[in-house]
Amino acid sequence: MAKEKTQYTCNECGGSSPKWLGKCPHCNAWNTLIESVAESSAPAKNRFASLAKTAAVTALADIEASDVERTPTGHDELDRVLGGGIVEGGVVLIGGDPGIGKSTLLLQALDALQRRWEAAPGNAGQRGGTLSDAGPPQGAKAPSGGSGPRAAGQRGGTLYVTGEESGAQVALRARRLGLDGSRVNVLAEIQLEKILATLDAHRPSVAVIDSIQTVYSEQLTSAPGSVAQVRECAAHLTRAAKASGTAIVLVGHVTKEGALAGPRVLEHMVDTVLYFEGDTHSSFRLIRAIKNRFGAVNEIGVFAMTEKGLKGVSNPSAIFLSQHSEPVPGSCVMVTLEGTRPMLVEIQALVDTGGPSPRRLSVGLDRDRLAMLLAVLHRHAGVACMDQDVFVNAVGGVRITEPAADLAVMLAITSSLRGKPLPKGFLAFGEVGLAGEVRPAPRGQERLKEAAKLGFSVAVVPKANMPKKNDKAFEGLTVHGVERIEEAMELARSL
Known part of the structure; x- marks a missing residue:
């Protein structure tokens, strides 16, 4: 096949050049020319074909909407983040720090999917199209036993494409994980054209590309991992997934700042974006959904790293709560909402005597918001920390981005400053405004039900989040509603 021509396009003005230049000849911007495949004039080779099937213009009311079918992965926490399971033809991008467990989790999920597919009626004896077998030509009937590629139009089995490891290394990891006798198909390849040919010939139900930064296309001269290679390879794989119905999971590298490496369009192109979070020195891992066209965003899944791989944690609240024998100053429990899960x-705070330039440090919380809360605490509650170092930490390595943590942070700071612990079984949540008002948190009833279920006895919440009277779901939990931060501070001192 003849190699397609390439051109260099400016990210700033969109101008093109036949060769790379340090400065764009159109807008004079430096280092903005990115290599891409030149658009072909032949309709059959149009690279900009739609990823979805072309259809006639139809009124929205006349389109029949149906729920997408999902295939469980065998890991409840991963299914929760995905919105219920793998979607046919969906493209998932998962990123995280090196060694955090991306490949481990995906290999475990593929093994569970492969075993489930082989155990399904009608697939007895089939192996999902072993890649070492040549098999019959596409469209021909597969031989009995199903060890070769399936007939045209039939999909099934799994495929693990590794570009960073050899097949022997993947097999060694599977042995460490206890996946004895795993029939997951493995392909060690980084050339895009060969990967696409394999997907077309064997038509797996689910395929993992580990990683997208190692894949390259012969149509581009740039090195694997460059912006042009990542964009073009991801676009071709996404188009293949939509056309064939194969669900594809792309593993992505991250930068030093923790963002996914490569062009931002990579995240726009896929259906779901997942981030692996957590300290590599800790045994717990979090998977957070940043984007999901088939489910809720900001949903999280909690895993524990064991000798046999990643295991789901059914009760994550136990991870983020320290087990104190007696209440200690500077500690306050809050209920945060991650997706659909309370x-x-x-929240721990430490207030200590500082120097002429007191420090403000927060781990898991927004540092700028901490400075704002200290100002509100001083102005409206009379609690001054201007000459104190203030350190705030969310236990367990979780990141809290919602403002419902404001009230708990302020109560923890006040408790540490005065050296008096909050009562045992105490919790609080609510957003605090600059005027000192305590605003309601979304889905407050669900938060209180989770606290009551875990045995908490006292809660300070916004008045708008007060539960209805005689609600048996809150038995044993005394709820106090407040409208201003002064009321919350006075109430905490009186309990």
């Missing part, structure tokens, strides 16, 4: 997290 979780109890302990």
